[in-house]
Structure formats: structure tokens, C-alpha cells
Amino acid sequence: MKKITIKQLAAELGVSISTVSKSLHNSPEISQETREKVQAFAKLYNYRPNNIALSLKNKKTKTIGVIIPEVVHHFFAMVVRGVEQVAMERGYNVLISLSNESFEKEVINMETFADSLIGGFILSLSKETLKKQDYHHINQTIEQGMPVVLFDRTVPEINCDKVIVNDEQGAQLATQHLLDQNRKNILLITTEDYISVGRLRTQGYVKALQQAGISLDNGLIIKTEDTQRSDIILPILEDELRTTLKAYPQIDAIFAVNEIYAAAAMRVIREFNLRVPDDISLICFTDGVISKYATPPLTTVNQHGTQIGIEAANLLIDRIEGENSEVKPLTKVVACEIVKRHST
Amino acid sequence: MKKITIKQLAAELGVSISTVSKSLHNSPEISQETREKVQAFAKLYNYRPNNIALSLKNKKTKTIGVIIPEVVHHFFAMVVRGVEQVAMERGYNVLISLSNESFEKEVINMETFADSLIGGFILSLSKETLKKQDYHHINQTIEQGMPVVLFDRTVPEINCDKVIVNDEQGAQLATQHLLDQNRKNILLITTEDYISVGRLRTQGYVKALQQAGISLDNGLIIKTEDTQRSDIILPILEDELRTTLKAYPQIDAIFAVNEIYAAAAMRVIREFNLRVPDDISLICFTDGVISKYATPPLTTVNQHGTQIGIEAANLLIDRIEGENSEVKPLTKVVACEIVKRHST
DNA sequence: TACTAACACTATAACGTTTTCGCATTGTTT
DNA sequence: AAACAATGCGAAAACGTTATAGTGTTAGTA
Known part of the structure; x- marks a missing residue:
């Protein structure tokens, strides 16, 4: 059974399209009797309005688009959870789309979404976009009057x-904790950077060390090229770790900016026959599954992804509904x- | 600068709507000169067609909807990756939506999607749906002519x-491996079950044990209630594990049907001062981040999520494009x- | 009786496209 | 010179819906 339209219903009932539409909306213009008849028919034929036509007419949808760089990333998954939560409360639907850290996919996604299937965007910039510093697609969308909220990976431009x-x-908290x-x-x-x-x-x-009066040693900072392919990057990182641990045997704590790096650190620490947390304390950003289910479970910096999703x-939705259309852009921290x- | 329409372009150029539309599509009906002028203007005003109007007209979109129970689940993330991959190749867009393992959200998502923003569905049933055994929303969608592909959590109904x-x-492979x-x-x-x-x-x-001529001991099977809230379920599971390990000190291997259970097992194994893999071998389903970054890294059963996404x-898309509209439903395994x- | 008001419904425009058909204005053929 | 084809463009319908502005019938009022 194909989808039925108002027009077909009208033909079937021998009334006009308008009458059907109004009956379905319970307009007082239409007699009780007709309304009931129409509604009964609509139910019988399992009528549901065509959202596309509605969107075209209303020029807005009750849908918000979320573009995130990755699904496998725990933090983003949490943000999505938060977004879903308030969207449901406020009667909106959420559509997610992935940039896969690619500039091009980000642009394509914005375009498909922006062609007004969507009332507004929540997004976190892809790494490639940040590297290219090309934000025309986003600024263009904003100029066209589409509300956009950026989270986590933002940019002043x-x-x-x-x-x-x-x-x-x-990071200060984590360092202080150590x-x-x-x-x-x-x-x-x-x-x-x-x-x-x-x-x-x-x-x-750096700040935490300064406050503690400890002088900064750049040899104690490992900066990795942050690519997608962790299989390539991790062996390199582990090598660097080995070198550094040999060069600085006095190291008694490691602070990793994400879970994966922490896991790599863990591996190397074991190789050196050192113990966590006895010999080396370990703390990392992102309170995700790796930390939670590691042995020992890792102390982490929780970024409250869900909360971020909620705020975003x-x-x-405030913007979409024009609640604060006059207010200038806000930044929530x-x-x-x-x-x-148990790792510290 | 608001979005510009064909109509506005036409007014600006002093030609008809049709001319603009045709020029933009490079119709030979229109003179070279006019075409170039229109296209120049379109570019200048940054014109891009309104997808909603297009969908309404064409009665189909180049978008496919994916409904998955969870984002945090590594396997689903992988499937999405596979879907994204072929969608891009074949010129489709992917929209993801979450059921959060809830029947109601699944229904709502289907409805919003099905109102023809979408050319077809790829979905995995939520746990609640499986429990309720209510599939009317999906069968209804199928009856309306919308192509649907089910993956992983499917059902003969x-x-x-x-x-x-x-x-x-x-599972047989895993057991055999042990x-x-x-x-x-x-x-x-x-x-x-x-x-x-x-x-x-x-x-x-069970089959693997049979083939090896080992008699089945039901005491060696722990069945957990599989809820969303792992914080609630895990302590219970760990308790059961302790009891079982005490009752069956001869246990020399554990096979967990997912990573989380494996992590719980790992924890309890350490509590008992047993070593992996020396005293107890550990293997689990889902080749995800927990296994990969555990110490020791866990031997797993890889379900080839990406491959599943690709096949799905x-x-x-074959169905959408009518390539195999006459063929009856296929099941790919x-x-x-x-x-x-290093855990086995 | 004549006018108005209420009622119950219909016609139609509009949203932004694409596309079929139609209509001038040319240029080409006999 | 007359018929005809080609060229370049415009008008209008269609997709499914809602909302505004009618329209005709009946009933009530003066």
C-alpha cells in the first residue's frame, strides 16, 4: 500500500482538498460530522502528511542537524546523547552526519543539510578544516540566516x-592532581598546536607547573601529529615514549591529552616493567570506555560531553525559535x- | 544574504523562470549567451537549488537513513563507516539517527525519516523492539514501498x-580457538536468549564443544540481563563471575560475547591473582577499542562491521535504483x- | 419581504523546482 | 513568394501541503 495524499483522500470522500486538510487539523470551520468522517478515513488509509511538502511550505523543519568528525570518538557520542535529550524534550528531531575529519565531506554535509532540511546546525570542526583554516562554508550558512552552534573545536573566525x-x-586540574x-x-x-x-x-x-614553581622542560612534552590512522601514529608515539623514558628516568607521572595516548603510554610503561600508579601515575583527557575498562581503570578528565550537547x-533551539534573535553570539564554557x- | 531562488534570479535578469532553470541545466534550448549570463549571475548570488523542492518534485532523494541503537557501540560505528563509504561512492548522503535502544524512539525516527526525506533505510533493531516483538512500524514502511535493509539484529517476521x-x-571459531x-x-x-x-x-x-566431544556444563554459562546501564549490570556480573570461579577452579578460559563482559572478566581474574593468558585465556566478541587498548590486548572475534555496512x-541502493526490484529479499551473511x- | 449572519464548504495561491508544450521570430528550402 | 523548420524563449502544470479569500445555502432578524 503506497503512501496516500490529501488529494487522494479528498477524491475518495468526494470533498475538496481544503476540507480534508481542515478536518485533519480539527478546524471549527468544518462540521463535526465531516471531520469525523475524514479522520476515520485518514486513519483507515494510514494517512500521514508529507514532511517534504510541509517543509517547503513552512520554510522550516523541526529538525536539527549535528555534524561531528567521528562516531567512534566517545566524547562526540556523548555530545550527541545530550543533544538528543533536549531535542526530544523540545520536540525536535536530530539528524547526525559525519565529516570523517575531512574538509570536503564537511562542506558537502553542510550543503545537503543547509538546503533547508534542517532548522539549524550543531557542529564540531574537522581537523582538516582547522588545518586549512577555510571556514567559508560555515560563514556562508550563517549569513543565509541559518542558526549554527559550534562546540569543542571552535574558531574565532x-x-x-x-x-x-x-x-x-x-589540563591544569589534571596536572595539579598529579x-x-x-x-x-x-x-x-x-x-x-x-x-x-x-x-x-x-x-x-604549563600554567599548573608555573604556579607550582616548577620550571618547564620541553623535553617532557611530546607532540604528535594527530592523524586519523592510529595504527600509524601509535608505533611512532611509543618509540618517542621509549626514548623519553630512557632520557628522563625521573619521570613519575604522565598526562595524556586523550585515551589512546594513555593506552600507548600504559603499554610502554609495562615494557619498562614499571607499575601504574606506584612508579608512574597516569591521567588522561576523555572519560571514555578505554579508561573505564582498563586495568587499572584510569583517572581521567571528564569533559562532560552530555552537558555540552545539552547546552548546544x-x-x-533558542535561536531557531527566535527567542534570542537580537542577542549577539554567546559562548558557554x-x-x-x-x-x-586507580591510575593515580 | 538570504538564500536566493530561481524566481528571484529570473526577476533580476529579466527572463522567465524556465529560462533560468534550463540555463542552469545547460539545456541546448537556451542560447549560449543567455546560459552564460544566467550562470554567471547564479554564481554571483551563490545560488543553490532548494533540495526540499527537488525532493517534492522528484519524489525521491539521494539520501539514505541509518537507524542504529547506539553511537557509543564500536560495532555500529564501524557499520556506519562502511555505509558512508559506499554511499559516497554511489553519490548518496547518509543521515544517522539513534533509537537509543528504545522502541518508541525507533518508531518516531522511522516516521520522520519515512515521510520521504529518505530514499531508504538501513537499520538494526533496538533491544526493546526485539523484546516487544512489535515490528508494525517497519513492515508498514516496507509496504509503502520504501526499501529497507536490516543488519545484525534482524528478525524473520x-x-x-x-x-x-x-x-x-x-562463536564456534572463538571456542575452537580456545x-x-x-x-x-x-x-x-x-x-x-x-x-x-x-x-x-x-x-x-555449544556446537564447538559438541564437536570436540566435551560435555556441556550449564554451570559454565553465565547469562546476563542485557540492559543499557552497564553500571548496574557489571557489579552483578562480577559477583556471578566470582561465584563461578570459586565453584569451578578448573576454568582455564573465558569467552565473553562482548568487550564489556570481557573487561569485567579481566577485573575479576586479577582479583583472583590469576594471569591472562597464562592461567586463563580470554577471548571476546567485538573487535573494538577496549580490546585493542587493554593490557594485554585481547584476542577478539571481529565481526567486520565495515564490511556489513558496505553490503547493506x-x-x-540497488533497491532504491530499482536494479533488483523483482528479486525477492536477499540475506547476506x-x-x-x-x-x-595477547590474551590467548 | 429583504437583508444579514452564520455555517459549511470550495477555490486558489503559495512554497521552489523541473518539464512539457506552445509561440514568436528567424532562416532555409522549393 | 510561400511553406516550413529551427531557434530561443515563456507559460503553465505538477509535486503535497496550508491558509486566505471566496461561495452558496440556510436561518434569523427587522
Whole structure:
């Protein structure tokens, strides 16, 4: 049984299209009797309005689009969860689409979405976009009046609502946590600076050391090229770790900016027959499954992904509904929190 | 700058709507000169056609919808990756939506999608749906002529293309792998039987034992209630594990039907001061991040999620494009493979 | 009786496209 | 010179819906 339209219903019932439409909307213009008849028929034929036609007419949909760089990333999954939550509460639907860290896919996704299947965007920039520093597709979308909320990986060149993690504070917290346990020689595993979160986390680390009056040793900072292919990057990182651990036997703690790096660190630590946390404390960003189910479970910096999703969705829906159309772009900062487990 | 329409372009240029449309499509009906002028203007005003209007007209979109129960699940993430891959190749867009293992959300998602934003579905049933055994929303969608491909969590009551993991074979392989290493007392951690994959994996385990001439001991099978909330279920599981390990000190291998259960097993094994793989071999389904980054890295059963996504997308797009509209529903089976690491 | 008001419904425009058909204005053939 | 084809463009329908502005019938009022 194919989908039925109002027109077909009208023909079947011998009334006009208008009458059917109004009956279905319970317009008082139509007699009780007709309304009931129409509604009964509609139910019988399993009528449901064609959303495309509705969108075309109303020029807006109750759908919000989320573009994230990856699905496998726990943090993004959590953000999506938060977005879903408030979307459901406020009567919106969520569609997700992946950029796979690619600039081109990000542009394509924006375009398909922007052709107004969507009332607004929530997105986190792909690594490639950050590297290219090309934001025309996003600014263009914003100029066309489409509300956009950026989260986590944001950039000052784009003028819109933003929800960011307080990466610097989180890193400071993590470093402080290690310092509190009397660890003085803390190795930092981070990413190249063009990833803003990597840069900020490095800053937090530096700040915490400064405050503790410990002088910075650049040999204790490993910066990795942050590509997609962890199979390529990890062996390189592990090699660097080996070299550094040999060069700095006094290292008594490691702070990794993500779980994967922490897992690599863990592996090398075992190779050296050192113990976590007895010989080396280990802490990392992202409170995900790797940390949770590692042995020992890892102490982490929780970025409250769900909370970020919630804030982002509320910001976006407010814009869509024109609640704050006059207000200029807001930036919300979500604080990090240490989740203490057994690696520190 | 708001979005511009063909109508506005036409007014600006002083020609008709038809001329603009045809010029943009490079119709030979229109003179070279006019075409160039129109196209120049279109570029200038950054014109891009309104997809909604197109969909309404063409009654089909080049978009496929994927509904998965969860994002955090590594296997689903992999399937999405596969779908994305062939979709890109064949010129389709992918939209993802989450059921969060809820029947109601699944229904809502189907409805929003089915209202023809979408040319077809790829989906894996939510746990709640499997429990309720209510598939009306899916069968209804199929009846309306919308192509649907089910993957992984499928059900005979729905008559459509399917791509399934050979769970039984995978479990048999895993069990055999343990038997090959001379482990005779294999503990199985699985889910209740209403989850079809749990049931099939249990069957594979049983079959492998039979073939090896080992009699089945039901005390060596732990069945857990498979809820969303792992924080609730895991302590219970760990308790059961402790009891079983005490009752059966001869256990020399554990086969878990997912990574989380394997992680729980790992924890309890350490508690008992046993070593992996020396005292107890450990193998599990799902070749995800937990296994990959555990210490020691776990031997797993890889379900080739990406491959499943690829098969599903091809099946779906073939249907959409009517390539095989006469062919009756197909079921493709994707074999599992053991990924040997250091836990066995 | 004549006018108005209420009622119950219909016609139609509009949203942005594509496409078929039709209509001038040319140029080409006998 | 008359018929005809080719060229270049416009008008209008269609997709499914909603909303505004009619339209005709009946009933009520003065």
C-alpha cells in the first residue's frame, strides 16, 4: 500500500482538498460530522502528511542537524546523547552526519543539510578544516540566516554561538592532581598546536607547573601529529615514549591529552616493567570506555560531553525559535572535572 | 544574504523562470549567451537549488537513513563507516539517527525519516523492539514501498534484505580457538536468549564443544540481563563471575560475547591473582577499542562491521535504483574472523 | 419581504523546482 | 513568394501541503 495524499483522500470522500486538510487539523470551520468522517478515513488509509511538502511550505523543519568528525570518538557520542535529550524534550528531531575529519565531506554535509532540511546546525570542526583554516562554508550558512552552534573545536573566525570545554582548566586540574600526589616530573603527551584543544591543554599543563614553581622542560612534552590512522601514529608515539623514558628516568607521572595516548603510554610503561600508579601515575583527557575498562581503570578528565550537547541544543533551539534573535553570539564554557580511578 | 531562488534570479535578469532553470541545466534550448549570463549571475548570488523542492518534485532523494541503537557501540560505528563509504561512492548522503535502544524512539525516527526525506533505510533493531516483538512500524514502511535493509539484529517476521553476522560461526571459531590451545573448561558469558545474537553465540559455543566431544556444563554459562546501564549490570556480573570461579577452579578460559563482559572478566581474574593468558585465556566478541587498548590486548572475534555496512548500503541502493526490484529479499551473511592478540 | 449572519464548504495561491508544450521570430528550402 | 523548420524563449502544470479569500445555502432578524 503506497503512501496516500490529501488529494487522494479528498477524491475518495468526494470533498475538496481544503476540507480534508481542515478536518485533519480539527478546524471549527468544518462540521463535526465531516471531520469525523475524514479522520476515520485518514486513519483507515494510514494517512500521514508529507514532511517534504510541509517543509517547503513552512520554510522550516523541526529538525536539527549535528555534524561531528567521528562516531567512534566517545566524547562526540556523548555530545550527541545530550543533544538528543533536549531535542526530544523540545520536540525536535536530530539528524547526525559525519565529516570523517575531512574538509570536503564537511562542506558537502553542510550543503545537503543547509538546503533547508534542517532548522539549524550543531557542529564540531574537522581537523582538516582547522588545518586549512577555510571556514567559508560555515560563514556562508550563517549569513543565509541559518542558526549554527559550534562546540569543542571552535574558531574565532566564525561568529556564532559556541559551547566549549574549558580545556585549559581541565589540563591544569589534571596536572595539579598529579602535583598534589607529589609527582614533580610530569610527561605531557599532546598534539600539534593547530588543534586548538591540544594547544589549550598544553597551556593548562604549563600554567599548573608555573604556579607550582616548577620550571618547564620541553623535553617532557611530546607532540604528535594527530592523524586519523592510529595504527600509524601509535608505533611512532611509543618509540618517542621509549626514548623519553630512557632520557628522563625521573619521570613519575604522565598526562595524556586523550585515551589512546594513555593506552600507548600504559603499554610502554609495562615494557619498562614499571607499575601504574606506584612508579608512574597516569591521567588522561576523555572519560571514555578505554579508561573505564582498563586495568587499572584510569583517572581521567571528564569533559562532560552530555552537558555540552545539552547546552548546544538549547542554544540552537533558542535561536531557531527566535527567542534570542537580537542577542549577539554567546559562548558557554563547560568546566572539566577529574574522575578519580586507580591510575593515580 | 538570504538564500536566493530561481524566481528571484529570473526577476533580476529579466527572463522567465524556465529560462533560468534550463540555463542552469545547460539545456541546448537556451542560447549560449543567455546560459552564460544566467550562470554567471547564479554564481554571483551563490545560488543553490532548494533540495526540499527537488525532493517534492522528484519524489525521491539521494539520501539514505541509518537507524542504529547506539553511537557509543564500536560495532555500529564501524557499520556506519562502511555505509558512508559506499554511499559516497554511489553519490548518496547518509543521515544517522539513534533509537537509543528504545522502541518508541525507533518508531518516531522511522516516521520522520519515512515521510520521504529518505530514499531508504538501513537499520538494526533496538533491544526493546526485539523484546516487544512489535515490528508494525517497519513492515508498514516496507509496504509503502520504501526499501529497507536490516543488519545484525534482524528478525524473520520482517521480509526484507538483510545483512547478518555469522554469530554462530564466530562463536564456534572463538571456542575452537580456545580448545586448540588445550583449554577444556571454558566459561561462557552471554546474554539472555531474546537477543538473537546472544542466542546464536551461545549455540556456536555449544556446537564447538559438541564437536570436540566435551560435555556441556550449564554451570559454565553465565547469562546476563542485557540492559543499557552497564553500571548496574557489571557489579552483578562480577559477583556471578566470582561465584563461578570459586565453584569451578578448573576454568582455564573465558569467552565473553562482548568487550564489556570481557573487561569485567579481566577485573575479576586479577582479583583472583590469576594471569591472562597464562592461567586463563580470554577471548571476546567485538573487535573494538577496549580490546585493542587493554593490557594485554585481547584476542577478539571481529565481526567486520565495515564490511556489513558496505553490503547493506549496496543492497539498499540497488533497491532504491530499482536494479533488483523483482528479486525477492536477499540475506547476506558476513563471516567472522579471529583477531589474535595477547590474551590467548 | 429583504437583508444579514452564520455555517459549511470550495477555490486558489503559495512554497521552489523541473518539464512539457506552445509561440514568436528567424532562416532555409522549393 | 510561400511553406516550413529551427531557434530561443515563456507559460503553465505538477509535486503535497496550508491558509486566505471566496461561495452558496440556510436561518434569523427587522
